Amino acid sequence: MSTHVKTVSSKGRKRRNNLIAYSFIAPNFIGFAVFTLVPILMAVGLSFMKWNGSAVQGPQFVGLANYAKLFTDSRFKQAFINTVIYTVATVPLTMITSLLLAVILNQKIFARNFFRTISFFPYVASLVAVAAVWNALFSPEKGPVNQVLRAIGISNPPGWAVDSNWAMATLILFSVWKNMGYYMIMYLAGLQSISPELYEAAGLDGANTVQKFRYVTLPQLGNTSFLVLIMVTIQCFKVYDVVLMITNAGPGTKTLVLVFHIYNVAFKQWDLGYASAISMVLFLMVLIVTIVQFRGEKKISN
Amino acid sequence: MNKLRKVTSLILAMSLSASVLAGCGNGSTESQASQASQAQASSQAGGQVKLVWALWDKDKTTYYQPLIDAYKEKNPNVTIEMKDLGSTDYQTALGTQLAGGDSGLDIITVKDVPGYAAMTNAGQLEDLTQYIKDNNIDLKKYGGITDQVTVDGKLYELPFRSDFWLLYYNKDLFDKAKVDYPTNDMTFEQYDALARKLVSGSGNDKTYGAHYHTWRSAVQLFGILDGKHTVLDYQDGYTWMKPYYEMVLKQQDDGVVMDYATLKTSSTHYSGVFENSSVAMMNMGSWFISTLMADNKAGKSTAKNFGIVKYPHAEGVEPGSTLATITGLAVASSSKNKEAALDFVKFASGEEGAVVVAKTGTIPAIMSDDVIEFITSMEGFPTDPNSKEALKTSHTYLEMPMNAKSAEVETALNDDHDAIMTKSISIDEGLKKMSEDVKAILG
Numbered sequence: 001m002s003t004h005v006k007t008v009s010s011k012g013r014k015r016r017n018n019l020i021a022y023s024f025i026a027p028n029f030i031g032f033a034v035f036t037l038v039p040i041l042m043a044v045g046l047s048f049m050k051w052n053g054s055a056v057q058g059p060q061f062v063g064l065a066n067y068a069k070l071f072t073d074s075r076f077k078q079a080f081i082n083t084v085i086y087t088v089a090t091v092p093l094t095m096i097t098s099l100l101l102a103v104i105l106n107q108k109i110f111a112r113n114f115f116r117t118i119s120f121f122p123y124v125a126s127l128v129a130v131a132a133v134w135n136a137l138f139s140p141e142k143g144p145v146n147q148v149l150r151a152i153g154i155s156n157p158p159g160w161a162v163d164s165n166w167a168m169a170t171l172i173l174f175s176v177w178k179n180m181g182y183y184m185i186m187y188l189a190g191l192q193s194i195s196p197e198l199y200e201a202a203g204l205d206g207a208n209t210v211q212k213f214r215y216v217t218l219p220q221l222g223n224t225s226f227l228v229l230i231m232v233t234i235q236c237f238k239v240y241d242v243v244l245m246i247t248n249a250g251p252g253t254k255t256l257v258l259v260f261h262i263y264n265v266a267f268k269q270w271d272l273g274y275a276s277a278i279s280m281v282l283f284l285m286v287l288i289v290t291i292v293q294f295r296g297e298k299k300i301s302n
Numbered sequence: 303m304n305k306l307r308k309v310t311s312l313i314l315a316m317s318l319s320a321s322v323l324a325g326c327g328n329g330s331t332e333s334q335a336s337q338a339s340q341a342q343a344s345s346q347a348g349g350q351v352k353l354v355w356a357l358w359d360k361d362k363t364t365y366y367q368p369l370i371d372a373y374k375e376k377n378p379n380v381t382i383e384m385k386d387l388g389s390t391d392y393q394t395a396l397g398t399q400l401a402g403g404d405s406g407l408d409i410i411t412v413k414d415v416p417g418y419a420a421m422t423n424a425g426q427l428e429d430l431t432q433y434i435k436d437n438n439i440d441l442k443k444y445g446g447i448t449d450q451v452t453v454d455g456k457l458y459e460l461p462f463r464s465d466f467w468l469l470y471y472n473k474d475l476f477d478k479a480k481v482d483y484p485t486n487d488m489t490f491e492q493y494d495a496l497a498r499k500l501v502s503g504s505g506n507d508k509t510y511g512a513h514y515h516t517w518r519s520a521v522q523l524f525g526i527l528d529g530k531h532t533v534l535d536y537q538d539g540y541t542w543m544k545p546y547y548e549m550v551l552k553q554q555d556d557g558v559v560m561d562y563a564t565l566k567t568s569s570t571h572y573s574g575v576f577e578n579s580s581v582a583m584m585n586m587g588s589w590f591i592s593t594l595m596a597d598n599k600a601g602k603s604t605a606k607n608f609g610i611v612k613y614p615h616a617e618g619v620e621p622g623s624t625l626a627t628i629t630g631l632a633v634a635s636s637s638k639n640k641e642a643a644l645d646f647v648k649f650a651s652g653e654e655g656a657v658v659v660a661k662t663g664t665i666p667a668i669m670s671d672d673v674i675e676f677i678t679s680m681e682g683f684p685t686d687p688n689s690k691e692a693l694k695t696s697h698t699y700l701e702m703p704m705n706a707k708s709a710e711v712e713t714a715l716n717d718d719h720d721a722i723m724t725k726s727i728s729i730d731e732g733l734k735k736m737s738e739d740v741k742a743i744l745g
Contacts, residue, residue: 054424055403056635074742135567142564162563164726250566252721252735267394269709270420 047276059273066277076278078253079261082168083282086257087236089172094232095225098180102187103217116188120181127178131245134174135161164251171255175242179235183228190224191217226297230290237286258282351642353382355409356396356634360386364592364662369462369650372658376649380642382409393417400426400634408637409646412459412630415702416709418451421632423706427458428633433644434460439652443668447628450700459630460651461667463659465587466698467519467625469493469614470594473607473684475500475509475582484583486612486688487621490524493583493614494549497558500582511558513581514550515572516565518719519625519701520585521550527623528616532703533715536740540733547722547729562723577603585613587627588693592663595682609684610692622696628667669693707743714739 047066051059070076105116122130138145140159149157158166198216207215218225240259243249249256258278266275357366370382385407387395392413397420399405410427412418421427434441434457441448444461451459469484476483481499488496497511514520524546526532531542553559560575576584577597591610597603613624631647633640649655656666660676663683677683678690702708718739722732 052420052424053397053401054426055401056425072742074739132569135569139567140563141561143567159563159724161567162724164721164724248566248720250717250720251724251726252717254721254726256717264713267397268416268713269707270397270424 043276043279046273047280049273051272052270053272062273066274069274070277070281075253075256075261079256079258080281082256083237083258085168086172086239087233090175090236091229091232093172093176094179094183095228097176098183098228099187101180101184102191103213105184106188106191119184122178123182127241127245130178131174131242135246138170161247162251164254167247167251167255171242171246174246175239178242179232183232186224186228187221190221194220222301226293230293233289233293234286237282349379351380351639353380353408353639353643353646354385354406355382355411356385356387356399356407357411358387358389358392358413360384365659365664368658368662369655372654373646373649377645380646382646393420397421400424400636403636405634405636407634408639408643410632410634412632414627415451415700415704416712418459418630419704419706419708422453422458426635428635428637428640429456430458430460430633430644431456437648439648445669445698447626447667447698447700451628451630451704453704459632460647461628461630462651462655463629463664464667464669465589465627465629465665466695467585467587467613468610468692469583469585469612470576470590471583471609471611472576472579472581472605473609475579483609483688484611486691488611488614490549490614490616494553497553497583498556501558508580510560510581511583512553513559513572513575513584515586516562516723518716521546521723522715522719523625523701526625526699527613528619529623529697529699532699534703534705534711534740534744536737536744539737543733544729551725551729566724573597577605579604588665591665591683595663595680598682609686610689612692620696622694624695624698625701626698627701665693705744710743711740714743
């Protein structure tokens, strides 16, 4: 009898707790639903239609025509490949540099806070401003970087953002530099939550610095790394602003990425259906990569 | 429990990746909200009619307010509100406003041909053909340029400004180099030779012979001046652009002009290099006249002693053949005050409007002798007879001809121009790629 009463009341409490929780989520979720979820669903629908934004003609259902067009669109192919290259290069580089920075700046070095601030600065600074400075530094003829390179004997330094072989590399370098400070902060938080006792124990077992890093730090940072991995990956797939500022998708289409192409198709050529279809491809790419990453994480943590 | 975790992680994965798409959706929601508020704003009150005019650079442009004032003097019951949509993203902002019907806009400024094509395709502009007939508007006074934007016998805009390209030169630099000024009758060979004579100095004090802004129109459109080609003619592989790309790249290699790559990475504005006297000649649109005169007056420029001449021409082509862009006025098909809007468009694009525009030093679409007189007699306009003569054009060709897909073609041409100018691709391969790209769009 007494157990029965207890279950009822605990069930009631659970429901009440749930309601309270939902009510806390509601303001954010309603905003998300209205401004994000509904437009996303509309984009799914639009990807099967032809629409140039006109209210007079309205969207027309065209079935899979937009998806068929993907296979003949050479710009899409180029954008797809570029996005993959950019992501594959930027993700590991960002993770490695931000982890290294975090490890260094977690030690009690001289003027630690100053260096932490310096590393975080590119992330806080306005993209437009730092991109302009970056382009001035890396300007092919008069830029200081190439002048230094010439001074040390490299007679034909790369043209960076306007060199067809180097434009993508320039873009990747810039992105890594711009974002590493942000992920460094995440790694710093992760590092500080590692119990010092683990290092002490490892030290007693005779582990050296490299071994401590390999067998204590890295596994303990697993969750942080996973979060960083997912965030950087998604950020890379979504890249647009950096491309616009540094290379403007050039030279030619050498650094054209998917979002840039979507923007052009949607808001310059007003082919909203086709733009939505490309967005769906991007969405699927990110979804698949994220699911694979979740699976992988579960395997590792188990 | 395990299953629940699986589901939650899947949802998390989906919502994370969904954030990718969020950017694409937001625009339309915002514009709907702003449309609703504008629709209310443009409703009529009593006998008063309120028109909303979509335009860009409200504060920097000198002729909008005088046009409105002049019109209001004759039509006191009409108020016109300017809606500034910004210059860089004008067409995007405008397209978003017009999409979805009731935009609250009445008068639309048409900035370029791709934008015009996009809006006529979408049925967002009112067909003016019948109105033009009923009101006996003589299209001949626009010098044939309206024919180039007529679609299937229908015209949707009336030009109120017409800009054409000229060659600006810095007289002080010519005097210093002891070289004769350019003339209104120069071939491209003479122009190239002249540019080479004017190079002097080095480093930051270097004077360049000529200057090409990073726009594709500054280089590749030399090729359309013979009137035989438009940029849509991909069939012959764009070989007719080749001599001009060769000339410009050669000048670039020889240090006669600034390097495209440097200009692009430093986002150098053409007005800066001309106004600080680092270039002796520059091809640019006639819109630069009023900017240059204003900057000279304000002391921001050292190129006070400048002159203008007609565009150089190819052998056998009549001098005065040049590129043109028109800025037109149109009426939104969603407008609730079409009649009033049409009347304003008629006024602004007509003779009276032309005089108002000319008084601000800007070139109106109707070029009468009066208008030329107005502009050339303004303070700061070069006093030599050649500069005055330069304003008389013989043939004008649109930078981009009217086509339903001109926005797509524009993107492809810009990319390939960029690739050629940065030498990512050879001229021959670049032109071949250009013709393939355009063929894929139009063919």
